[in-house]
Amino acid sequence: MIAETHTQSTTAAPAVETVVEVRNLVVGTATARLVDGVSFTVPSGRTVALVGESGAGKSVSARALMGLLPAGVEVLGGEILVNGRDVSRFNPRQWRSVRGRELSMVFQNPLRSLNPTMRVGAQIAEAVRLYDPKLGRAGERARVLELLEQVRIPDPERRLFEYPHQLSGGMRQRVVIAIALASNPRVLIADEPTTALDVTTQAQILDLLDTLQAENGMSIVLVTHDIRVAEERAHEVIVMYSGRIAETGRIGDVVRSPMMPYTRALIAAVPSFDVTPRSLLPTIPGRPPHPSQRSAGCAFAPRCPLAEARCDLAIPDVTSRPGNNGTRQQWRCFVTGKTDQPGPTGQAGASEEGEKA
């Protein structure tokens, strides 16, 4: 786990290098915008969580970063800068120079994301060979074993010759992570990496990702529907709603004082141990609008307890206030958004213990 060692005493922002920058990204089909004008950055060595309910566009955004959009879904506008290069209009050949090199991806269902009829060792070796074709058989094998050890798979020599169905869910996900690590990527995109696993295994896999980040300093984009996972694991959070960004900021700031009503509802819906027994858990009534049927205004307005007439007419501008460690908390809301908002702790850029420690 990473403890944030730098304690700022001044208001100066820490000079964190940006690895990925998404600018005004629009992704969609012929009839609907699944991702509608999304912008965010992934700083080097940090974990950024993309949070939202199903259909919020978080997975589509993550896949767009890899150029792995499903058939019929395309990037319609905006830019995706990976180390300064705009990859959003790349052709398949150009994409192969990015995938598995600068960016790697881990998927939701570890059984389905491995080829059922190929030995685990061969599937990792394939990635190793693509990254370093001159390695030779012995070198490849050594590198595969090294990767299996890196993801803490016991008895790696034996696992080499096993098939995915012979491994447990957690082991399979470790193998998928080993494949993703084969190229020493700068960014690892983890799309709901623990949703298909049981709770204890979930924690182990997330711990593993943290450890790997501490070891080789890669950035992680963690896609999750669970804001608690984001709170435990991420440095920064991007809350998405109906294809748009609802709120972004340092995870501690957003969780402690959410500004956008959707974020507030999302945090209020997290069950806690001090609810009255037999009482109903808090929920957000209604469902998000279908991407092809969004109104001209704020997409959350129909479900929002604070909504006013103007909310249906136009999308609110970004409101921003300083957060901790020189970050900024940003959201879009007419009602809660006013200029010159004070920071969550009252003072801009105040230092604080890392939430993620």
Added chain:
Amino acid sequence: MRRMILARLASGVLVLFGVTLLVYFLVNALPGSVAAVMLGDQATEEAVSELSAQLGLDRPVIVRYFEWMGGALTGDLGKSFTSGQPVSEAILQRIPATAQLTFMALVVAIFGSVLLSVVSLSKPRGVIDRTISTSMFVLLATPNFLLGLLLVLAVAVSWSLLPSSGWTSFADDPIDNLRRAILPTLALAAGPLAMYTRLLRGDMMEQMLRSDYVVTARAKGVSERTIRLRHVLRNSLFPLLTNIGLTVGILVGGSVVIENVFGIPGLGRYLVQSIGSRDAPVVLGVVVIIATTVVIVNLLIDILYGVLDPRVRHERSNS
């Protein structure tokens, strides 16, 4: 694995029993009798019934069936009514031509379908893909005897490239044998080729679009071509294998027609001749051979599944 093989063999015996019983009654239900066919249309009724009695045909069908079955179980398939030749000997003479044709057709259909599917999917829904798809549909809808006749007309008659009919055994003259085998092989392979290509292309396309492991391979940076050949084709061969087992019967059935179109002295032509002359022992003998082949091929495919598919292999070794 051994238990599976034994169970399949037992069910195979039941299949053979059922098939022979059915065919025996069908042959006997045909109008006319072998005696009438042998003696010609000038024969008196007395002569016909005398010959029938000589051949033992005056006794009940069920008695004769079990007599035949008793012989068959000891390896004696009886003698042809019309020629007096032992049935097993007559069949052995005719197996090579049929076996060669069906085997060559199967090889053409399998390799052809793999090639066509891979080429099709190099650009899904492109011109080549659509052309291949349409051609396969046309082939699937064309009866194989019609295709055979068209091939004869075009290649043998108009261009005189290959002989139109007749047969030379491979042992006598391999080159002439192959020249004569080309057209019937193509006519026989067309149907299965179309079926396998549609199946294989469809299954590969489905995997390319929906399988998560394909996305993983893309995320590694594997090229589309390598994904098609190394990941997708390999996994799609399993449904193809099942389909081959199911279509072996169709292939053998097709050879019955094709051998008659091309005048090839194989089992199929022999079967048609014997049905015409109501020669029950021969009909039954050929049916037993064909049914046994289908049962054994399907058993072999099941065993092959266990050898090739790691999922089945481990499930079986664990149970």
